[in-house]
Amino acid sequence: MRVNSIYKQFHRKLVLATSLFILILSAIFYGYTKSTIFDEIQDSLYKDARLIYKISKSTNVDTKSFNIITHSGINVDIVKLEHTPQTAYTTFRVKDDHYMQILYLFNPQKREYIKIVKNINSSLDMLNRIFNNLLLISLGGLIMVVFYAFTVSKTLLRPIIQITNKLSNMDENYLTQIKKDNLPIEFHPLANSINSLMARIETNIKFKKELFIGVAHELKTPLAVMKLKNEVTLMKPRTPEKYQDTMKLTVEQINDMNKMISSILDIGRAEGAQFEKPEEIDLVRYLQRKTNDYRMLSAKKKIVLTFFSNVNHYEVYLQPTLINQIIQNFVQNAIKFTPDDKSIAIRLNKTKKETSITITDDGKGIDESIDLFAPFKRMGEESGAGLGLFLAKNAADALGATISLKNREDGKSGCVATIILPNKPHHKKD
Incomplete structure (x- = not known):
């Protein structure tokens, strides 16, 4: 089985990307330089052709003996063509010598053209030297990129390596x-x-x-x-x-x-x-249905159980078994510790950041100095295994929710059990 290394992948991709960048930049620079040199040669030939044309017209030069050499490496002649040339500039090679030629219209009636041929060996030699220098610079740059990639890879991946080593120990x-x-x-x-x-x-x-x-x-x-x-x-x-x-x-x-x-x-x-597949439920309707179910228990003690919500509908994806474990425990405890003829209120409040569910009772309250979510911690003198709130805490952790149990702060006796669910993006989990 092939073992993938993030370090090697990152290093390889960094070397490849930087190398391509250097090569592309060198090719662009070489092409631009070559184009500039050839443009200058063509411009020089064009100026020479115009100058020769003007001089020839003003001095009535004999076209049969037309041959002017302006400076070394340039030959000027007049030729007669049957067809109009498709391009004014052409390049050609004779043995080891390279030339550029321009055809400039001299006499339209006789189809005569001034032909200037220039030896461009020196210009091509200069281009070759530029190419060789670029090649050396690119090779040096590639070597520097390899060392740079090693350094950057180690630097950027050092935090991941630190975290990995920490977790492995x-x-x-x-x-x-x-x-x-x-x-x-x-x-x-x-x-x-x-x-x-x-x-x-x-x-x-x-x-x-x-x-x-x-x-x-x-x-x-x-x-x-x-x-x-x-x-x-x-x-x-x-x-x-x-x-x-x-x-x-x-x-x-x-x-x-x-x-x-x-x-x-x-x-x-x-x-x-915890490994149950999340389901889409309407939390408002779910709590309404649960409230109706719990009214059968509260009716035995003549306790009024009510439900309030600041929204009409709220679709969420979660494990119903886990949320039921929490709500059932809180409501059953509220009914157990609330005296007869009192009331219990279940409220759902949705905001932009979170959704809270509170169960408020009219009981005697709790001792907040005791960690009631620890196993075998019991409230009051009621019988029980003392594991209900421990189960609720585990279920809340699995849902990514937080729960709390505190005394009421409105001056009345009783306590408030709170479930806070983060508002996650509404998408179905596979």
Whole structure:
């Protein structure tokens, strides 16, 4: 398999482009020089022809003996042509000598022309010297381009090499941020993205470690309770009621363990949902439908559940399982911690930069000093595995969204759960 190197590709393309530029520039310069020299020769011959014509007319020169040599390398004669020449200037070669010829009309009635022939060997020798000099300059330029390409390639690719080396030396036990001080400004967005990814990976690893420790602790506690209760019960004969109490306790502990295991399975399903293909949904209609579904739960506590939106429609591409994981957790918690006969409001607010979804309840509020998104963190005295908000945080990270849970700031008791989705370009992901 052919291995592609960005360094070699960049170097090769830079050498090729610069070499073509030098060659084209040299060819243009040589062509311009040659054209200029030939134009000067033609102009000189034309002036000589006019001068000879004027002198010949004023002195009544005998055309039979017409032969004037103005200076070395030029022969002047008069010729009679049956047909008008197609061009006044022609070049030809005799052995090793090169000549340029001009035919200037002398006597139209007799079809006589002044013919001037000039040896242009010296001019062609000068052109050859110019060509050789250009060739040497081009070869020298190509050599300089090769060294220049090596230098520029290494200089421009050094930041990528630094970032690559930094990433290749990282593992789950060594995650550090990429410093932008020594990076060109063009690489700052890449460094920011990598640093953001590193932070997410570090947070995920931290939460996973806490999750494993918490699972072991949460499962070990009910097992220890069941074991101790059964051992005490079996130490001596008991009444049927005592055995029933022990069995009831065992069943309760098993039910709690089942809830814990179901929550752990939800984590696995949520991680799998990260790879779910995004779908196009109308977020406004989606939240309206979800609000109607949750009203069945809120009705048991006579809680009024309402939905508001500042737009009528908003089409987005996202994974429905992930957004449902977040909203369902926030709404169910709001219903759980809101007293009877109170209210919960779900609001969608779309701006140019982002879209926010808030769930505001009339509960008792939360302790903001506690990281409720960590695994096994519970609010109040309500039962549960303490993994709901942890799942919501993982789902938000997968969507590229941010979530928060804070107390209300309008003077009323309760809290506000917020989901902020960035407004991405509206296109379907493959």
